[in-house]
Amino acid sequence: MSPRLSVVMIAKNAADLLPDCLASISWADEIVLLDSGSSDNTVELARSLGVQVHVNRDWQGYGIQRQRAQDYATGDYVLMIDTDERVTPELAQSIRSVLAAPQTGAIYSIARRNYFLGRFMRHSGWYPDRVMRLYERDRYRYNDNLVHESLDARGAPVIELAGDLLHLTCRDFSGFQQKQLAYAAAWAQERHQRGKKTSLAAIFGHTLGAFVKTLLLRGGILDGKQGWLLAVVNAQYTFNKYTELWALSRGYSEKVSL
Template identity: 30%
Template sequence: MAGFRTPKQKLSALIITYNEIGYIEKCIDSVSFADEIIVVDSYSTDGTYEYLLNHPKVKVIQNPFENFTAQKSFTLKQSSNDWVLFLDADEVVTKSLQKEIIETINNPNAHEAYWFYRKFMFQDKPLNYSGWQTDKNHRLFRKSKAHFTDKKIVHETLVVDGTSGILHEKLIHYCYKDYEDYKGKMLKYGRLKAKEDFYREKSFNYFLMTVKPIWKFLNHYIIRLGFLDGKKGWTICYLNALGVLERFRELKRLEKKNELAYYLVMP
């Protein structure tokens, strides 16, 4: 942390993990300036937990994964500081962003929360378009002034009691390791979104299952300029659309399973 003044406000860096051995080291190194680093791991099997357990700056807790909102809410409760920096395991804080974070939390006129724009990395190459040009997330906030809404179980939403600002420096997001890894993420997110729809009593619709994945692809690849990312853009846009298709397929499966359970318990 040479060159930076010691922050007056203390900061907790919070991360959730499951099988993140390819990413977690860079993420942890990038938040070493925080006063505490807490990682909640959902029983990784690839060495992630062992790496974290042996890291001198990390407090690691294992907790079963139910959904993203529940896991992040649990993690937030573990923080001993009011200011928290909540990252995904495949995100990295640059030195310039680190400096801006420290300056921000020590500003007496600071907002209660801050949005971060992200720079997406396709393996080690930047992805500049493909629908993510305007992507931003709450990553820095006061624990006492925010919570994750339980209305969503994936792509969790932070509810802020107060105002939000935007930091200028971008967070680096290593979103794409390889084809199968990203495909697995999109299918997982699709299934979780289907559960969310099912709990909200949304009904499966064949027309929407046909139209929405196509629209997702065309919107991101053509309207949101994914074609300018070349082959990388095609791959990302296709897999994002596949995630939407999986959402409808899973919703259909859940409805059939529910119908079967209903008929089995009928007198």
């Protein structure tokens, strides 16, 4: 008998994204969704579509929340995706092939095809943007990172799968910016807790470096207008990360004494 596959995802206020996402993984043995406190009808919609839904509002970061979601799964293998991602037919076939002839201990790398402001980003460091998302449930766990979480998979063999995972990065630009700000704050908080510091020179150096890397070194200029805009967005994100860390390390706040 082939191993069972659990598709696992975390979500918040994703009702508009769920139907297409779930349609792309309807062939899975089990779909598990952990909601972190949606105010829309994400939970009700997911349940009506046959998803095993759980709710945990105690948000402690992406790493912990992904592991909580994985702990609800019962399949032999886990495919971890987000609600703004879609499994293409070619990728689905690759996953089925893995389940038909699994390799013990292997982690499977998936090429993510990112869309930004209506364009498939072929360059800019955004393609193939490989992510490790298919693995044996009992063998691998997520770390506790607030953001940029990853599997604890040191020394594991990594096998690249054919087929893309579509990623709709920007439903609306204001929402995208809010998400970037939240990521930057979490990144800075995590490093501040580890005693990391930065300087004004480093802030501007990293910011300029992010712009140049995206636009020139990673070929963003070949992605047209969106490539230029993404270079600015990446520079802004980098500026926000390091400025937040700089402020935290110096104890700055908006509280004043009158």
